[in-house]
Amino acid sequence: MKRLFLTDSTETTHYNPAKPGVVSTSIKKERTGEWFVSFGLETDDADLPAKPDVDSLDASNSVGIDLGILNYIHTSDGKAVDWLDLEDDYERLRREQRKLSRKQNGSNNYEKQRLIVAKVKRQIRWKVLDYQHKLTTWLVRKYDAVFVEDLDVAGMLQSDGNARNKQDAAWRQFITLLEYKGDLYGTHVVQVEARGTTKECASCGVETEKPIWVREHSCPSCGFETDRDANAAMNVLQRGFSEVGLGWPESTPVETALPTDTPEFQRVSAKRVVETGSLGA
Template sequence: MFCMKTAYKYRAYPSKEQKGTLNRQMYLSKELYNLLLEKSKSYYKETGKTLTEFRMNGWITKLKKEKPEFAEIHSQVLQNISKRVSDAYKHFFLRCKEKKQGKKVKAGFPRYKKFVSSLTYPQTNGFKIEKKKVELSKIGRINFVNHRNIEGGIKTLNIKKTKSQEWYITIAVEKEDKPFISNGKPRIGIDLGIMQYAALSDNTILQNAKITKHERKHSRALQQNISRKEKGSSNRRKAVTRFARYSEHISRIRLDCINNLSNELVNSYSFIAYEDLEINNMVKNHRYAKSINESSWGNFTQLLQYKAESAGCVAMKVNPQYTSMTCSKCGNVQSISISQRTFVCEKCGMSMDRDVNAAQNILKRALDSISPTTEGHSGSQARGDDIRPSAGEAVAYEAGTTWVAS
């Protein structure tokens, strides 16, 4: 059986003394990260080779003898910092390779950090989870709000401080995957939008999160308040924290909205087709960049994939090209301006809301790619690994059969 990876996030309340210890360890983590990055650069200049994670860990052991302050941090947390540096280099070389292949990506050589806001314990012998407390090595027992039980084998723990000075712990687990059983409900296509969050192929319209004018005005006032404070002053730091807290409040409203929408969709449909959008390219249009970022389309589609299988649903992404310009009835392709909200086919005369028309095309495109004889599995983020039941088996799902990973 395959293992499903998931994570549980909880609000933590460290004491004043524990906050001081955590801040101290994060400062030392930042210093170590920058030292490792400098060491990697000099090693490459001398040898022409990349400093491996194993060699970094050996160097950390020597460094702790020269600088005893690094011994204040648990050894596995220090090793995780070397992993971060190693991963930064791997991603840099991967982007360089993609750039040579003609992809429009920025290589982005690893940079020195100004701060580190989280600590990661990669193995369970560095922490112990109790009912309402978590014991972290060299920090102590920290209170946290245990609002749901942890299911599965615990793998790693991360403690993080947000810009608003709030603390969270995230616990990663692995648990045995369950056989997939379809919920037997209808199939749907989704067209994501800006004026309205999404249009479904059955004429249902999903609305955006309700952010009032007062909330937007208050957010702007907090930003203006920051600009009036002297840089580096304690008043400016307080103003930045106030703005960060309010920004997180707005973010939670949006996250709550897309969580509710994704829950409703995966529980109401057995097959969901959505657009595979290139969001990074879309936000280059400064006219719509703010609205696109606020819509959190990427988070929404990730939530769909994550929740779909456990709800007996299949979520499938399709190429969105020409879906807004194609007649869902006769297949005629014609140009249509962004301001034109109704699609009127020049060939067959069909008239329909442009977003609903696009959603129907998205569903058709997904169903056209389905073959009842399709075998194997396609990639998914729903279960945290590379295996999921293929969208081509959707017909079998609706018949009530089960899919068992083996």
């Protein structure tokens, strides 16, 4: 049995076993002062679409995903998806927070401004969630298997000064959505070990140290060259095949990897994803 919850956080939960399929009803008051009601539903695995047989997977119907720094995601088949531009939203948030800091704590004006700040934060959160919904839906509809890095998100936030961008990325939320959509659409979604995917050459396996500012992969051992994140995505794909117990196919993305300055390399804008809900033209 599987429980599918429509919200990711609740404050008050009421269980009602008398209603078939309804596991819980949750009521939550947002910081904006608005109330939301969500329902937790229980479905049987038999109601979900069957996933393709693992033995039928190959490199053409599977993809590795690198969760990037310069790009939001990079796929093993040559797509780099841009970050969602939230700079205007953050500029508005900073402006409203400055106004809040000038109000007297506890006053009516303070409470009004606090609600404005809360609504701006919510708008940012909803934009990120909408973006992730569209990306994950496209991925599970296009591929039979999606392999993604199992990231230590908490560790990343603690160890990196660029914490705000990683929180915007909400990688754990992205992976959770991907797994959820995989069940809905009958797609294999598998997390693989993330350590070393950037250093390891996708062609020969030799590890090479790369500072964060080096964006190209150039293997000193076999001469394989491609984008740094593309190389990592190919390693994720290879590890995914190993994770599900399959050997690496004879025809692989490594043989057709393209530099980022070639016309065939597809860079996808965040605007296109938001407007069309896909990475297609």
